[in-house]
Amino acid sequence: MRFDGTDDYVSTDDLTMAVNAAITLERPLLVKGEPGTGKTELARQVAQALGLPMIEWNVKSTTKAQQGLYEYDAVSRLRDSQLGDEKVNDVANYIRKGKLWQAFEADGKVVLLIDEVDKADIEFPNDLLQELDKMEFHVYETGETVKARQRPIVIITSNNEKELPDAFLRRCFFHYIKFPDHDTLRKIVEVHHPDIKPALLTSALTQFYELREQPGLKKKPSTSEVLDWLKLLLAEDLDAEDLKRDGANALPKLHGALLKNEQDVHLFERLAFMARRQGR
Known part of the structure; x- marks a missing residue:
């Protein structure tokens, strides 16, 4: 599995090398650069070139790492219990799967884009360390452990708005997209x-x-x-x-x-x- 660019995306030699190095090492590719230099588009083109589906997680300032795993809708469960709905007996009915869960349970390999990771709180990258490293997480409400069927190709973008933790950087292959000559x-x-x-x-x-x-x-x-x-x-x-x-x-x-x-x-x-x- 090798990325060599596409007809619609001009990939420099060093960017192509970075993508393939991350695939070989099975580590997230952290891509930094000025806004508008094609960081997000890179993930789409990698997915297209390799013939893989893409799952996109757009990070905002209010995004929490837990949302990428799953969210438990306790409010809906309480409301349904008051209405006597039988589905309250199965807590799994109130678990909303996040983007990482979707990537982990996919039948084949996918490209997972975590876009603009630096928008979120400084703890956001640290809270994803274990999940991105071990490719598994625990669902406390149901007691199950979700493991990736196949390790996704993870591409993480940053506009360099804030420094990322060293522990997070150690787990990534890094590339800075220079402004094109x-x-x-x-x-x-x-x-x-x-x-x-x-x-x-x-x-x-x-x-x-x-x-x-x-x-x-x-x-x-x-x-x-x-x-x-x-x-x-x-x-x-x-x-x-x-x-x-x-x-x-x-x-x-x-x-x-x-x-x-x-x-x-x-x-x-x-x-x-x-x-x-x-x-x-």
Whole structure:
């Protein structure tokens, strides 16, 4: 079982190696990187390439590790007991299986995505250590032990919003997705927009990297945002000449796809103002 990328996803050599190393070691693959660099999409593409089903657990700030195992609905059981419902005699009727349980009981191997693990409380990763290591957990209400029929391929993503515990990191194979260089980004764009004219692509990527490298920028635009921007440029039927800027306008065309806060927009407006003053 080996991942070599897909037609829809440009995987660099080091990312491909990381995926296959995690599969070989049977350890979770922890993927970090800027938002929008394809971390979540990686799991989907691994599942597609290997022909495996995917189970996705989207972590939120309120998510608890226990929810990934199971939840016991005591309130519903109490209500049913008051109504005289016979199903209250079997506590299993009130156990809701979590994403890990679903992955463990699957008939075959699956890809389990734990997305944005750093959003949750700092104890969240520690609370999953044993389950991800031993691939089993105990259900206290029923007394059963749930063991994985086949060890899933676990991919965990993080936007680096907070540090993860050392004990958790030791159990993972780690990879940081660097922001793609010019050639890699060109390949990514050509996958999504195969008919884009070379001159437009060259001009757009030049502007994009100049924008990303602007000192003082609060939020650098990501891969997903440049793809959206190019989609808009194509929809408006713009060409390389249309993208040319003068000193009076430092903002790129349709900049709302790239700049996502007012501070960054004001930064480029100030640059344009300074350029106009110097040009007098």
